[in-house]
Amino acid sequence: MNESRVTMPVITKPTNTADNGTEATTLTRRLLPNKKDRRGAIIGWLFTMPALVMYAAFVILPLLLSIYYSFFRWNGIGPMTWVGLKNYLTILEVPNLLMTIVNAFKLVLFFSFIPVILGLIVASIIHRIAPGRFGSITRTILFLPQVIPLVAAGIIWGWLLALPGLVNQILESVGLETIVRAWLGDFDWALPAVGLIGIWVLLGFCTVLLLTGITKIDPALYESARIDGANWFEEFISITVPLLRYEIGVCLTVTVINALAAFDIVYVSTAGGPGNSTAVPGIQIYILAFTEQRIGLASALAVLLMILVLVVILPIQRLSREVK
Amino acid sequence: MKIGRGELFSGRLFLILLMAFTILPFVSIFLTALHPSGTVPSGFSWPEDPQWGNFVEAFKVANMAKMLSSSAFIVIAVVPVSLVIATMAAFAIGLLRIPGSRILLMLFVFGLTLPFGGIIVPLYYLERAIGIYNTRLAIVLPLIGLYMPFSVFWMRAHFINMPSEITEAALIDGASTWDLFWQIHRPLARAPMTSLGILMSVWTWNQFLLALVLVEDPSQRTMAGALGAFQGHYATDVPLLCAGTILILVPTLIIFVLFQRQIITALLQGSVKG
Numbered sequence A: 001m002n003e004s005r006v007t008m009p010v011i012t013k014p015t016n017t018a019d020n021g022t023e024a025t026t027l028t029r030r031l032l033p034n035k036k037d038r039r040g041a042i043i044g045w046l047f048t049m050p051a052l053v054m055y056a057a058f059v060i061l062p063l064l065l066s067i068y069y070s071f072f073r074w075n076g077i078g079p080m081t082w083v084g085l086k087n088y089l090t091i092l093e094v095p096n097l098l099m100t101i102v103n104a105f106k107l108v109l110f111f112s113f114i115p116v117i118l119g120l121i122v123a124s125i126i127h128r129i130a131p132g133r134f135g136s137i138t139r140t141i142l143f144l145p146q147v148i149p150l151v152a153a154g155i156i157w158g159w160l161l162a163l164p165g166l167v168n169q170i171l172e173s174v175g176l177e178t179i180v181r182a183w184l185g186d187f188d189w190a191l192p193a194v195g196l197i198g199i200w201v202l203l204g205f206c207t208v209l210l211l212t213g214i215t216k217i218d219p220a221l222y223e224s225a226r227i228d229g230a231n232w233f234e235e236f237i238s239i240t241v242p243l244l245r246y247e248i249g250v251c252l253t254v255t256v257i258n259a260l261a262a263f264d265i266v267y268v269s270t271a272g273g274p275g276n277s278t279a280v281p282g283i284q285i286y287i288l289a290f291t292e293q294r295i296g297l298a299s300a301l302a303v304l305l306m307i308l309v310l311v312v313i314l315p316i317q318r319l320s321r322e323v324k
Numbered sequence B: 001m002k003i004g005r006g007e008l009f010s011g012r013l014f015l016i017l018l019m020a021f022t023i024l025p026f027v028s029i030f031l032t033a034l035h036p037s038g039t040v041p042s043g044f045s046w047p048e049d050p051q052w053g054n055f056v057e058a059f060k061v062a063n064m065a066k067m068l069s070s071s072a073f074i075v076i077a078v079v080p081v082s083l084v085i086a087t088m089a090a091f092a093i094g095l096l097r098i099p100g101s102r103i104l105l106m107l108f109v110f111g112l113t114l115p116f117g118g119i120i121v122p123l124y125y126l127e128r129a130i131g132i133y134n135t136r137l138a139i140v141l142p143l144i145g146l147y148m149p150f151s152v153f154w155m156r157a158h159f160i161n162m163p164s165e166i167t168e169a170a171l172i173d174g175a176s177t178w179d180l181f182w183q184i185h186r187p188l189a190r191a192p193m194t195s196l197g198i199l200m201s202v203w204t205w206n207q208f209l210l211a212l213v214l215v216e217d218p219s220q221r222t223m224a225g226a227l228g229a230f231q232g233h234y235a236t237d238v239p240l241l242c243a244g245t246i247l248i249l250v251p252t253l254i255i256f257v258l259f260q261r262q263i264i265t266a267l268l269q270g271s272v273k274g
Helices: A003-007 A022-031 A035-069 A086-093 A093-131 A132-145 A150-158 A164-175 A190-215 A218-225 A232-243 A245-260 A264-270 A281-290 A295-322 B003-035 B053-061 B062-097 B101-113 B120-130 B138-159 B166-170 B177-188 B188-206 B209-214 B223-234 B238-258 B260-273
Strands: none
Touching: A035 A295, A035 B062, A035 B101, A035 B120, A035 B138, A035 B177, A086 A093, A086 A295, A093 A190, A093 A232, A093 A245, A093 A264, A093 A281, A093 A295, A093 B003, A093 B053, A132 A190, A132 A264, A132 B003, A132 B260, A150 A190, A150 A264, A150 B003, A150 B062, A150 B223, A150 B238, A190 A245, A190 A264, A190 B003, A190 B260, A218 A232, A232 A245, A245 A295, A245 B238, A245 B260, A264 A281, A264 B223, A281 A295, A281 B120, A281 B209, A295 B101, A295 B120, B003 B238, B053 B062, B053 B238, B062 B101, B062 B138, B062 B177, B062 B188, B062 B223, B062 B238, B101 B138, B120 B138, B138 B188, B138 B209, B166 B177, B177 B188, B188 B260, B209 B223, B223 B238, B238 B260
8 A cells, every 4th residue: 555655755745644643543543452552652662752752951951941040140250130131121121132134144145045046046047057067067056055064264365365265365356456354353244244155055955956956846837837938037936936835935945944943153253243244143142141140031042042933933934835 | 939040149248247146156256265364455356476375374263173163063953843843843733633733733834934033131131040051952942943833834745745644554454553653654755854854964065053052162152153153253354254254155156066955945845934
C-alpha cells in the first residue's frame, strides 16, 4: 500500500503528513493486544525521554528563566528586585534600545528581501539560459559563503570594506574616489555595509533553493510560453514567481530569522557601532548582559526578540502554505 | 527552444559578475595573507615577496592545533548523541505514534524559530550554577538541546513515510520495541541521519555565540569561537588575521567540496521541512 508515500521526493510540499499514517497506526495497534497498549505507550515515551530532557533543560528552562529575569532588576550577583513590566517600558522609551529593533527590520531588507529577489532572478536566468554545466558551477560558487562560519564572513568583509580594502580600490579604479570611505565606520553607511555581507552569505542559499523549485515546475509551461514568444521577464512574472510562492515563503522564513536574530556578522564587523548605528537586538542583549550587567533589561529584550521572530514568521508561513 | 544571442550573452555576463562578487572576497584575503605581517597592504595586490610563512605563524600564534582538536572534540561529543536521541524521539513520535505525540511534536516545532540570543543570558547563569561554565561541556550540552527541534522534526519526516508492513512483520516475529528501532529502523534511516549529521557538524564547527559567552578560554571553544578571539588579538595585523581566517575556512571548504551534494540537499530539505 501507499507506494507513493515511500517514493515521495524528500523535499515535499506541505501536506498533512500527520494524518497520512492513521491507517498505519490502526494496523499496528490491531497487532498489539489491548492490554499491551499501556506498556507500549510507556516504552514509546521512554524513547522520547533523552531528547525531551536535553531540550527541556537547555532550551525550555532557559527560555522560562529569560521571561522570569525580565521582570527583575538584577546585576547578576546581588539581590533581584521585582520591577514588573518596567524593563519592557524602558526598551520602548529609550531610543537606543528601541533603535535595535528598528535596525533589525532594516537588516531584513538586506538579509531577506534583496537575496530573495536577486535569488529569484538568478535562478530563473540559470534555468533559462544555463541549464547545463555553467549553471551548476554558478550554483556551487554562489553557495560557498553559506558553509563558512559567519564570523569568517564578518572578518573577510571587515577587511574588504576597510579604507585600504578591495571595495574602495574598485571604486577608485572606476573613478569614484569621492565616495571612498571606511564603510563600516560610517554612521550612514555601516548598516547597509553590514547588509551587503548578509547578501553575500545568503544569496547562494536562496538561489539554490529557488532553482530546485523551478526544476519542479512543469517544463511544458515554459515551452508553451516560449512558443508564444515570451521573453525572460514575461516568463519570470507569469510563471516563475507565482508558481514558486511556497519556495519563496521558505526563503523568506529562513532569511528573516537570520536577519532578526543576527549576531555573528554584526559582532565581528562593527560590534554595533559606530555609535549605535548597527546595534541589533542580539548585540544589545550581549552588551546589556555581559558588559553592563543589566540582566533584567537584557532578558526583556531577549523575550521581545523571540516574540518578534514569531510574529513576523507566522504570517509568512501561513501565506506560503495557504497557496497549496 | 531558441534564445537570442543577446540574451544569452547578457545573462551569462550577469552570472559571471555575481560569481566574481562571491569569489573576489576569498581571493582578496588570500592575497592579503601573503603580505608581510604587520603591514597594511591594499586590498588586491600580489605581494613582491609572498610570505607563505604567515600561515605557519598564524597556526602557531592562534594555537591552531589545540583549537582544531577542541572543535573536533565538541563535534564528536555533540553529533552522535544528538543523532541517536533525536532519532529515538522521532521514531516514537512519527512511527509508534505514542499517545500525546501531537503535543510533543508541537513542543519541538515551537523551538524551530528560537533565536539563540533569546536564551543565552539564562544559559550563562545556569551553567555557572551547575559548574560547567568555561568547559567544553558548556557548549556541548546546550547545543544538543538546541538541535533537538530541528533534528526531531527532520527525522520524524522520515519515519512518517515508512510503510507499516516493515513494522508489522517485525512485530509478528516478536521483536521488542528496541529491536524494532535499533535492528530494523535505524539502518533504514541511514540516509536522513547522514544528512543531519553533516549539517549538525557544520553548524557546530561554525557556532560562535555559545562559544563566545559560555567559554572564556579560546582553546576550549569551537573553531568559529576561537576565530573570534583571534580577531580580538590580531585585529591590527591584517595579513596575519587573514592567514588565520583562511586556515579556519579551509576545513569547512574541504568538507563542502567532498560532501557538496549532501550538504546542499540537506540544507535545502532542512529549510523546506522547517
